[in-house]
Amino acid sequence: MRRFVAILAFLAVMLSPLAFAEQRETVRRAPLEAEIARQLADAPEVLRRFYATRAYRPAWAERQRVAAFAEALQTLEGDGLDPRDYRADALAAEQRRLKEGGAEAEALARFDLQASEALLTALRHLQRGRLDPRQVDPRWEIPLEAPPLDLAAISRAVDGERFDQAFGEARPPYAPYERLRSGLARYRNIERLGGWPGLPDTPRVLRAGDVDDAVAQLRRRLAMEGELEVMAADTDAFPGAELQSPDPRRFDTALEAAVKRFQRRHLLEVDGVVGPQTRAALNVPVAARIDQIRVNLERARWLLHGLPEAFVLVDIAGYRLSYFRPNGEIWQSRIVVGQPYRRTPSLRSEITHMTVNPTWTVPPTILREDVLPRVRRDPSYLQSQNMRVLTPSGQRLDPWQVDWYNPGNVMIRQDPGPQNALGQVVIRFPNDHLVYLHDTPAQGLFAREQRAFSSGCIRVEGVLAFAQLLFDDTGSGQDVRALIASGQTRNVSLGRSMPVILHYWTVHPDENGQLVFRPDIYERDDALLRALDRPLAL
Structure with missing residues (x-):
């Protein structure tokens, strides 16, 4: 049953x-x-x-x-x-x-x-x-x-x-990508709150000590981006915010410090004064900053995978070189990169050797656009720059016997020395653009915030210290200063090659995780944004 x-x-x-x-x-x-x-x-x-x-x-x-x-x-x-x-x-x-x-x-x-x-x-x-x-x-x-x-x-x-x-x-799987994502979320939240107020489009400069309605607008603008705590008069716009001075129209020292922080994060001259360039950066809409972050998230996806343990990263738009050493330390330095019409390329290669006490053969473009006009005005320019005129086979010519309006197939080479355009050392890596890292006698350029002055190659501040680290970390057993002191032009190989990446970011986190917005010196962002916004066909 x-x-x-x-x-x-x-x-x-x-x-x-x-x-x-x-x-x-x-x-x-x-x-x-x-x-x-x-x-x-x-x-x-x-x-x-x-x-x-x-x-x-x-x-x-x-x-x-x-x-x-x-x-x-x-x-x-x-x-x-x-x-x-x-x-x-x-x-x-x-x-x-x-x-x-x-x-x-x-x-x-x-x-x-x-x-x-x-x-x-x-x-x-x-x-x-x-x-x-x-x-x-x-x-x-x-x-x-x-x-x-x-x-x-x-x-x-x-x-x-x-x-x-x-x-x-x-x-x-790298911190800069996550910081860009966090920044994108933060700026989208600012957009949801209505964005930040713009400053009046006026030639007037704002500086410490001023009392003006425009100062109150400046204060609200910086508060929206987190550069400044808001004042009592702004508590309706920012509920729960900590209060400062009772007069939001006064340009006080706290506001000046906030302006300097903003300038530092936008690669502007850090003077605490709101002039035309700082005003223009303040008035960039939050939607444009969101697009800028999106573009640089895409650039990060292109690059940030499979990075070696030790490598050299050249941040073109940020004018900075970072050497990630095998021992985990990071050596950083300021750099000078190519002018907008002589752009430094994005590439990945390996540093193989250095040239100490280099000569410099003037490239055809620089010869045509820079050197020839000067020589035509004053042939003694070559002697003053320690430059020689050579035939393609290396035979020396008398510069006073050359028709500089129709010079033919001549080369101009600068001898080693303190005036040499490449300085005392060149760090070389194979690439189709013939660019390299090098020293420079024009050390004053490193003091500027925006440093796109070269003809495409990268000038490195403190390059001798950098070169010695490369020698030490690759087991080369060389002393860069002793090599320079010899006065001889020599190519010296590294003990093993060192990966090098040249890349272009117009937004990147700094060492504190804050986003730094850089000018788009090569005007690459718009084309990338248009391509990124084009609908995908699946």
Whole structure:
């Protein structure tokens, strides 16, 4: 009797509507897997490999999983990406339409592949950038190297609905990227609060001691960006803020210090005076700063992966060189980079050797645009600069016998010495642009906040100390000052090569994590922003 009751109970369960649905899903699963395999024949290789790790099981059959994925895609806004590029607003609705319409395996398989492609595309964009930098910057020379996606781990993340974790593991694992993301969130919050007030467009300069309505506007502007605590008169605009002086119209010492902090973070002359340049930077709308951060998040995705333990980073727009030493220390220095019409390129190479007591052969562009006009005015200019005129074979010519309006195929070479344009040492790395790091006799240029004065190569402040660190850290056993003291022009190899990266950021965190906004000296941001905002076709 008990056996009969058990059989009846089993039949009741099997004949229930839920059991019928489960059986029908099991029966349909095999045709769906076969259809997925069939449609993958023309799919990208990464999609084929993803489904191979799953034995062609569908990834997006459950509504809850699709909804969780769509919700996770919205978080990509925090990376400066557009969730709509990955169909975040359409996936759940599309799956619901297919399910309710009783779609066949062909349509369900197509949806499954599209959702997986959206996921893999988002992960790839987080890992190495949404755009190909070579299409945005034709002078780009940094290899697009990034570790391959772990498709088996991604498949497990899909099954476990751990999309935030998958996105987090794909992002560049370096502090500057996270600080840019934090800055983006902060500036978007300022935008939600209505942005900051602009200063009146007037030639008047504001400085310490002034009392004016424009000073109160300046105070509110700096308070919005966190440079200054607000005053009693501004508590309605900033509830809960700590109060300062009772007169917001007075340009006091606290406001002067805040202006200097702002100037320092925007690579302006740090004088505490609000002149035309500082006023222009203050009046850049918060929306433009948000776009600037988004552009530089993309640049960070291009570069910040697979970095070596020790390397040299040349921050072109920030006018700074950082040497990340093998012992974990960071040596930093100010640099001078190429003028806007002689841009320093972005590239990745390896420092192989140095030239001490270098000669300098004047490059054709500098010869044509700089040296020849001076020689035509005064042929004694060459002698004053310790320069010689040579034939292509190296034979010396008398500069007074050369027709400088039609000089022919001559070379001008500057001898070693204190006036040499390359200084006492040149640090070399192979590249198609023939740029290098070097010393300079024009040391006064390093005192300026914006330093785009060179012809493309990079002048380094304190380059002798930097050169000695490279010798020490690569086991070269050389003393750079002794080599210079010999007076001989020599090429000296490092014990082993040192990676070097030249890159361009117009926003970057400083050592305190604060965002520093730099002038876009090479006008590269607009083209990158337009490309970043162009809708993606999946």
